[in-house]
Amino acid sequence: MTVERFTTLELKEIKKNEEKITMITAYDYPTAQLVDEAGVETILVGDSLGMVVLGYQDTLSVTMEEMIHHAKAVVRGSKRSFVIVDMPFLTYQINKEEALRNAGRIIQETGAQGVKLEGGEEIIDAVRLIIGAGIPVVGHLGLTPQSAGQLGGFKVQGKDPATARKMIEDAVLLEEAGSFLLVLECVPWQLAKEITKKLTIPVIGIGAGKYCDGQVLVYHDVMGLYTGKRPKFVKQYASARDEMLKGVGDYISEVRQGSFPEEKHTFSISQEVLDYILKE
Numbered sequence: 684m685t686v687e688r689f690t691t692l693e694l695k696e697i698k699k700n701e702e703k704i705t706m707i708t709a710y711d712y713p714t715a716q717l718v719d720e721a722g723v724e725t726i727l728v729g730d731s732l733g734m735v736v737l738g739y740q741d742t743l744s745v746t747m748e749e750m751i752h753h754a755k756a757v758v759r760g761s762k763r764s765f766v767i768v769d770m771p772f773l774t775y776q777i778n779k780e781e782a783l784r785n786a787g788r789i790i791q792e793t794g795a796q797g798v799k800l801e802g803g804e805e806i807i808d809a810v811r812l813i814i815g816a817g818i819p820v821v822g823h824l825g826l827t828p829q830s831a832g833q834l835g836g837f838k839v840q841g842k843d844p845a846t847a848r849k850m851i852e853d854a855v856l857l858e859e860a861g862s863f864l865l866v867l868e869c870v871p872w873q874l875a876k877e878i879t880k881k882l883t884i885p886v887i888g889i890g891a892g893k894y895c896d897g898q899v900l901v902y903h904d905v906m907g908l909y910t911g912k913r914p915k916f917v918k919q920y921a922s923a924r925d926e927m928l929k930g931v932g933d934y935i936s937e938v939r940q941g942s943f944p945e946e947k948h949t950f951s952i953s954q955e956v957l958d959y960i961l962k963e
């Protein structure tokens with residue numbers, strides 16, 4: 684029996700029914716299998732890939748080739764989840780035609796269901812063109828890591844009247860352009876609540892409080908696998924790194940002591956074959 688993936692309509696329906704949407708990042712086949720089996724509705728192949736998997740300092744160095752390579756594995760590993768891929772820095776900001784070409788490549792080459800772009804008014808023409816070509820788009824407002832330099836660092840966004848108002852306007856603009864989902868990152872909960880109420884499309888929060896229609900977190904933060912700085916909004920649900928470190932440590936000790944491999948891990952040949960080899 685083939686399992687159908689969630690659709691944009693089903694995700695909107697979840698909001699209408701006042702239920703929550705879960706999203707988590709994944710960057711490879713086994714993680715995609717795991718989070719899909721656990722039951723998330725949406726998987727984000729975020730450009731956080733650069734920091735948590737590839738060891739870069741920020742998300743700006745991530746390329747189209749890297750995103751496509753990892754997104755293909757995530758699509759192969761998942762069955763039911765709706766897979767969204769981040770468009771990397773400078774693949775949609777230069778002009779709208781280039782944005783469409785890159786969004787098209789992501790969808791065509793990976794088999795993912797949607798793309799995510801950071802920004803509002805300044806990228807709205809690109810968003811319209813991509814949606815016009817039939818590609819589902821997720822917006823991303825608030826702290827947009829690709830422009831953290833311009834925002835003055837990794838800071839809460841929308842605390843003053845002007846930026847709060849601008850965020851509401853951008854959110855409405857993205858919905859009117861046809862985006863089917865919006866991510867709000869590092870936004871005061873009261874502002875996120877207002878935006879969530881105002882929009883008919885689902886709003887997924889990360890550091891945006893509990894009144895959003897759903898939540899997203901980075902897998903490595905959730906599992907306790909990332910050793911870098913952990914933002915305040917992260918909740919760690921497992922200590923996988925400790926468990927994995929112990930596993931590798933036990934393996935090293937057993938090999939050094941000679942207690943691995945045991946007989947059950949080995950293969951043998953018959954005495955007859957052995958005698959034949961030793962005859963020479």
Ligand code: KIV
Binds near residue numbers: 729769868
């Ligand atoms: O790249 C990413 O993982 C993201 C989430 C933090 C929303 O954009």
